[in-house]
Amino acid sequence: QVQLQESGPGLVKPSETLSLTCTVSGGSISSQYWSWIRQPPGKGLEWIGYFRYSGDYNSSLKSRITTSIDASKNQFSLTLSSVTAADTATYYCASGRGYFDYWGQGTLVTVSS
Amino acid sequence: EIVLTQSPGTLSLSPGERATLSCRASQSLSSSSLAWYQRKPGQAPRLLIYDSSIRANGIPDRFSGSGSGTDFTLTISRLETEDFAMYYCQQYGSSPRTFGQGTKVEIK
Numbered sequence: 001q002v003q004l005q006e007s008g009p010g011l012v013k014p015s016e017t018l019s020l021t022c023t024v025s026g027g028s029i030s031s032q033y034w035s036w037i038r039q040p041p042g043k044g045l046e047w048i049g050y051f052r053y054s055g056d057y058n059s060s061l062k063s064r065i066t067t068s069i070d071a072s073k074n075q076f077s078l079t080l081s082s083v084t085a086a087d088t089a090t091y092y093c094a095s096g097r098g099y100f101d102y103w104g105q106g107t108l109v110t111v112s113s
Numbered sequence: 114e115i116v117l118t119q120s121p122g123t124l125s126l127s128p129g130e131r132a133t134l135s136c137r138a139s140q141s142l143s144s145s146s147l148a149w150y151q152r153k154p155g156q157a158p159r160l161l162i163y164d165s166s167i168r169a170n171g172i173p174d175r176f177s178g179s180g181s182g183t184d185f186t187l188t189i190s191r192l193e194t195e196d197f198a199m200y201y202c203q204q205y206g207s208s209p210r211t212f213g214q215g216t217k218v219e220i221k
Binding site for chain 2: 046099
Protein backbone atom coordinates (compact mmCIF):
# COMPACT_ATOMS: atom_id res chain seq x y z
CA GLN A 1 0.00 0.00 0.00
CA VAL A 2 1.36 3.38 -1.01
CA GLN A 3 1.72 5.90 1.81
CA LEU A 4 2.51 9.58 1.44
CA GLN A 5 3.69 12.09 4.01
CA GLU A 6 4.02 15.83 3.52
CA SER A 7 6.71 17.85 5.29
CA GLY A 8 7.71 21.47 5.35
CA PRO A 9 7.56 24.68 7.40
CA GLY A 10 4.24 25.52 8.92
CA LEU A 11 4.82 29.26 8.64
CA VAL A 12 6.03 31.27 5.66
CA LYS A 13 6.37 35.05 5.38
CA PRO A 14 4.54 36.98 2.68
CA SER A 15 6.50 37.36 -0.58
CA GLU A 16 8.72 34.40 0.32
CA THR A 17 8.76 30.90 -1.17
CA LEU A 18 6.81 27.97 0.21
CA SER A 19 8.60 24.62 -0.10
CA LEU A 20 7.00 21.27 0.62
CA THR A 21 8.21 17.70 0.23
CA CYS A 22 6.22 14.51 -0.05
CA THR A 23 7.86 11.23 0.92
CA VAL A 24 6.49 8.14 -0.76
CA SER A 25 6.66 4.67 0.76
CA GLY A 26 5.34 1.39 -0.56
CA GLY A 27 5.65 2.35 -4.21
CA SER A 28 8.04 3.50 -6.90
CA ILE A 29 8.14 7.23 -7.41
CA SER A 30 9.25 6.81 -11.01
CA SER A 31 6.25 4.78 -12.13
CA GLN A 32 3.40 7.23 -11.84
CA TYR A 33 2.22 10.80 -11.75
CA TRP A 34 2.13 12.83 -8.56
CA SER A 35 -0.11 15.70 -7.57
CA TRP A 36 -0.54 18.54 -5.13
CA ILE A 37 -3.91 19.72 -3.85
CA ARG A 38 -4.69 22.35 -1.24
CA GLN A 39 -7.60 23.52 0.88
CA PRO A 40 -7.67 27.04 2.34
CA PRO A 41 -9.40 27.32 5.71
CA GLY A 42 -13.16 27.29 5.25
CA LYS A 43 -12.89 26.82 1.50
CA GLY A 44 -12.97 23.97 -0.98
CA LEU A 45 -10.29 21.69 -2.34
CA GLU A 46 -8.15 23.26 -5.07
CA TRP A 47 -6.04 21.23 -7.48
CA ILE A 48 -2.52 22.65 -7.86
CA GLY A 49 -1.14 20.33 -10.50
CA TYR A 50 0.25 16.95 -11.45
CA PHE A 51 3.61 16.02 -12.84
CA ARG A 52 6.14 13.31 -13.50
CA TYR A 53 8.74 14.34 -16.05
CA SER A 54 6.34 17.00 -17.29
CA GLY A 55 3.02 18.10 -15.94
CA ASP A 56 -0.10 20.15 -15.97
CA TYR A 57 -0.78 22.90 -13.50
CA ASN A 58 -3.64 25.12 -12.43
CA SER A 59 -3.31 28.20 -14.62
CA SER A 60 -4.02 30.44 -11.62
CA LEU A 61 -0.82 29.21 -9.94
CA LYS A 62 1.35 28.03 -12.84
CA SER A 63 3.66 31.04 -12.98
CA ARG A 64 4.63 30.55 -9.32
CA ILE A 65 4.99 26.75 -9.24
CA THR A 66 8.09 24.58 -9.47
CA THR A 67 7.95 20.84 -8.99
CA SER A 68 10.64 18.19 -8.86
CA ILE A 69 11.24 14.53 -8.15
CA ASP A 70 14.15 13.03 -6.21
CA ALA A 71 14.01 9.35 -7.07
CA SER A 72 16.98 8.52 -4.84
CA LYS A 73 14.95 9.62 -1.81
CA ASN A 74 11.53 8.57 -3.14
CA GLN A 75 10.38 12.15 -2.68
CA PHE A 76 8.74 14.83 -4.76
CA SER A 77 8.51 18.52 -4.02
CA LEU A 78 6.51 21.67 -4.57
CA THR A 79 7.71 25.23 -4.38
CA LEU A 80 5.33 28.15 -4.59
CA SER A 81 6.93 31.57 -4.92
CA SER A 82 5.78 35.03 -3.88
CA VAL A 83 3.22 33.74 -1.40
CA THR A 84 0.44 35.84 0.07
CA ALA A 85 -2.13 35.23 2.78
CA ALA A 86 -4.33 33.65 0.08
CA ASP A 87 -1.86 30.77 -0.08
CA THR A 88 -2.59 29.80 3.52
CA ALA A 89 -3.99 26.29 3.27
CA THR A 90 -3.64 22.64 4.12
CA TYR A 91 -1.50 21.16 1.38
CA TYR A 92 -1.94 17.54 0.32
CA CYS A 93 0.26 15.40 -1.86
CA ALA A 94 -1.40 12.58 -3.77
CA SER A 95 -0.74 9.93 -6.40
CA GLY A 96 -2.29 10.08 -9.84
CA ARG A 97 -3.14 12.72 -12.43
CA GLY A 98 -6.84 12.04 -13.06
CA TYR A 99 -8.32 10.69 -9.89
CA PHE A 100 -6.06 10.47 -6.85
CA ASP A 101 -5.49 6.99 -5.48
CA TYR A 102 -3.59 7.83 -2.32
CA TRP A 103 -3.23 11.01 -0.31
CA GLY A 104 -1.07 12.29 2.50
CA GLN A 105 -2.71 13.53 5.67
CA GLY A 106 -1.98 17.11 4.71
CA THR A 107 0.17 19.84 6.22
CA LEU A 108 -1.07 23.29 7.21
CA VAL A 109 0.98 26.16 5.86
CA THR A 110 0.23 29.63 7.16
CA VAL A 111 1.47 32.72 5.35
CA SER A 112 1.99 35.49 7.88
CA SER A 113 4.63 37.96 8.95
CA GLU B 114 -13.42 25.34 -15.68
CA ILE B 115 -16.02 22.74 -14.73
CA VAL B 116 -17.89 23.61 -11.55
CA LEU B 117 -19.17 20.73 -9.43
CA THR B 118 -22.12 21.35 -7.14
CA GLN B 119 -22.79 18.84 -4.38
CA SER B 120 -26.07 18.46 -2.55
CA PRO B 121 -27.15 18.43 0.12
CA GLY B 122 -24.54 20.30 2.11
CA THR B 123 -25.28 18.21 5.17
CA LEU B 124 -27.08 14.87 5.45
CA SER B 125 -28.29 13.86 8.92
CA LEU B 126 -29.00 10.13 9.08
CA SER B 127 -28.95 7.22 11.49
CA PRO B 128 -26.75 4.12 11.25
CA GLY B 129 -28.36 1.56 8.98
CA GLU B 130 -30.06 4.18 6.80
CA ARG B 131 -29.37 4.80 3.14
CA ALA B 132 -27.40 7.88 2.09
CA THR B 133 -27.76 9.44 -1.34
CA LEU B 134 -25.29 12.18 -2.28
CA SER B 135 -25.53 14.19 -5.47
CA CYS B 136 -22.87 15.86 -7.62
CA ARG B 137 -23.85 18.00 -10.60
CA ALA B 138 -21.35 19.24 -13.17
CA SER B 139 -21.64 22.53 -15.05
CA GLN B 140 -20.66 20.73 -18.27
CA SER B 141 -20.92 17.15 -19.42
CA LEU B 142 -17.96 15.07 -18.23
CA SER B 143 -16.08 13.07 -20.82
CA SER B 144 -15.90 9.32 -20.23
CA SER B 145 -17.73 9.61 -16.88
CA SER B 146 -14.52 11.03 -15.41
CA LEU B 147 -15.78 11.48 -11.88
CA ALA B 148 -14.40 10.28 -8.56
CA TRP B 149 -15.68 10.30 -5.00
CA TYR B 150 -13.58 10.66 -1.84
CA GLN B 151 -14.20 10.29 1.87
CA ARG B 152 -12.40 12.45 4.38
CA LYS B 153 -12.38 12.20 8.15
CA PRO B 154 -10.77 14.73 10.50
CA GLY B 155 -7.03 14.23 10.81
CA GLN B 156 -6.96 11.50 8.17
CA ALA B 157 -5.88 11.37 4.57
CA PRO B 158 -8.73 11.54 2.08
CA ARG B 159 -9.66 8.11 0.72
CA LEU B 160 -10.62 7.32 -2.86
CA LEU B 161 -13.96 5.51 -2.91
CA ILE B 162 -15.14 5.53 -6.52
CA TYR B 163 -13.58 6.40 -9.89
CA ASP B 164 -14.89 6.45 -13.45
CA SER B 165 -18.27 7.27 -11.90
CA SER B 166 -19.03 3.73 -10.72
CA ILE B 167 -15.91 1.66 -10.12
CA ARG B 168 -15.09 0.98 -6.48
CA ALA B 169 -11.47 1.53 -5.50
CA ASN B 170 -9.47 -1.29 -3.93
CA GLY B 171 -10.76 -2.35 -0.55
CA ILE B 172 -13.91 -0.22 -0.62
CA PRO B 173 -16.95 -2.06 0.82
CA ASP B 174 -19.78 -2.85 -1.58
CA ARG B 175 -22.21 -0.72 0.42
CA PHE B 176 -20.64 2.19 -1.48
CA SER B 177 -21.82 2.59 -5.05
CA GLY B 178 -21.54 5.30 -7.67
CA SER B 179 -23.67 6.02 -10.69
CA GLY B 180 -24.34 8.67 -13.27
CA SER B 181 -23.05 10.14 -16.49
CA GLY B 182 -23.02 13.43 -18.32
CA THR B 183 -23.69 16.07 -15.69
CA ASP B 184 -25.45 14.17 -12.90
CA PHE B 185 -23.73 11.75 -10.56
CA THR B 186 -24.71 9.99 -7.34
CA LEU B 187 -22.87 8.29 -4.50
CA THR B 188 -25.03 5.87 -2.54
CA ILE B 189 -24.17 4.30 0.80
CA SER B 190 -26.69 1.50 1.14
CA ARG B 191 -26.56 1.04 4.92
CA LEU B 192 -24.60 3.54 6.94
CA GLU B 193 -22.02 2.20 9.36
CA THR B 194 -20.72 4.41 12.17
CA GLU B 195 -17.37 4.74 10.35
CA ASP B 196 -19.10 6.22 7.31
CA PHE B 197 -19.98 9.49 9.01
CA ALA B 198 -17.56 11.87 7.31
CA MET B 199 -17.15 14.44 4.54
CA TYR B 200 -17.57 13.32 0.96
CA TYR B 201 -16.23 15.11 -2.11
CA CYS B 202 -16.71 14.54 -5.81
CA GLN B 203 -13.99 15.45 -8.31
CA GLN B 204 -13.88 15.58 -12.09
CA TYR B 205 -10.88 14.68 -14.19
CA GLY B 206 -12.35 14.92 -17.65
CA SER B 207 -10.70 18.27 -18.24
CA SER B 208 -8.13 20.61 -16.81
CA PRO B 209 -8.17 22.10 -14.26
CA ARG B 210 -9.27 19.20 -12.11
CA THR B 211 -12.02 20.47 -9.84
CA PHE B 212 -13.79 19.34 -6.69
CA GLY B 213 -17.24 19.80 -5.29
CA GLN B 214 -17.62 21.71 -2.05
CA GLY B 215 -18.45 18.54 -0.12
CA THR B 216 -21.36 16.87 1.65
CA LYS B 217 -21.12 16.19 5.37
CA VAL B 218 -22.83 12.99 6.46
CA GLU B 219 -23.54 13.32 10.16
CA ILE B 220 -25.20 11.18 12.77
CA LYS B 221 -28.80 12.16 13.40
